[in-house]
Amino acid sequence: MKRFLPQIIACATMLALVVSLSSVTKVSAGNNQNNDKVKICHSTSSHSNPYIENEPDKSGDLNGHVGHTGGVYPAEPWGDIIPPFDYQVWEKVGSHEECPTSNSAYSFIWAPGKTCHKLIGGHLKFAYPITVDDYDWVTHNFPGMNWNPDGQAIWDNDCEIPPVDLCSNLEGIQAEIPQGYEDPDQDGVCTEITEPTPTPSPSSGGQTKDFPSSLRHPSP
Numbered sequence: 001m002k003r004f005l006p007q008i009i010a011c012a013t014m015l016a017l018v019v020s021l022s023s024v025t026k027v028s029a030g031n032n033q034n035n036d037k038v039k040i041c042h043s044t045s046s047h048s049n050p051y052i053e054n055e056p057d058k059s060g061d062l063n064g065h066v067g068h069t070g071g072v073y074p075a076e077p078w079g080d081i082i083p084p085f086d087y088q089v090w091e092k093v094g095s096h097e098e099c100p101t102s103n104s105a106y107s108f109i110w111a112p113g114k115t116c117h118k119l120i121g122g123h124l125k126f127a128y129p130i131t132v133d134d135y136d137w138v139t140h141n142f143p144g145m146n147w148n149p150d151g152q153a154i155w156d157n158d159c160e161i162p163p164v165d166l167c168s169n170l171e172g173i174q175a176e177i178p179q180g181y182e183d184p185d186q187d188g189v190c191t192e193i194t195e196p197t198p199t200p201s202p203s204s205g206g207q208t209k210d211f212p213s214s215l216r217h218p219s220p
């Protein structure tokens with residue numbers, strides 16, 4: 001074998017002349033959205049103040065709050081209210097082969113499959129390629145927690161429990177029954193009060209004030 005070594009090296013040198021050095025493909029890190037803030041309602045243990053508003057970044061949100069499970073207050077236990085959002089994870093997306101960067105991986109001995117070559121100290125040396133994992137930012141979707149109408153009503157109200165809507169049939173939240181409405185059977189449906197309202201008696205009312213003196217009340 002030893003006497004064939006010079007021929008092997010000569011052969012490999014010629015190969016090196018015709019094969020250009022392969023460039024190593026690097027995966028670009030790119031940008032990620034995980035530093036974006038997301039407004040959430042963080043659940044406390046206090047019945048008087050069951051939620052406080054937090055604005056963690058999206059990765060912190062995932063790490064710190066998804067364990068705060070439960071329903072929407074006043075459910076027992078109650079959990080965080082988090083809207084759905086996209087986030088990114090730096091994860092393996094594939095792999096490729098590349099030549100080792102360490103000189104110690106290279107030796108004089110060429111063998112089938114040793115497709116990496118390098119001039120080290122004026123000598124052509126050979127190495128096997130190594131498999132390298134490719135990573136990239138991959139977008140995932142967080143579906144949200146307690147993102148139902150009750151949860152969204154609290155989230156929309158700066159994480160405070162919105163007042164009870166006494167008139168579900170009227171737009172907006174009526175913490176009190178509006179003037180001119182009633183809900184006699186207390187079913188949450190407010191109806192306009194239909195009893196005839198007394199005719200207003202405006203001071204002028206477009207009518208003449210110049211009644212005959214005989215029709216006027218006597219002055220006290």
Ligand SMILES: [Ca+2]
Nearest residue numbers: 167168170172
């Ligand atoms: Ca209403």
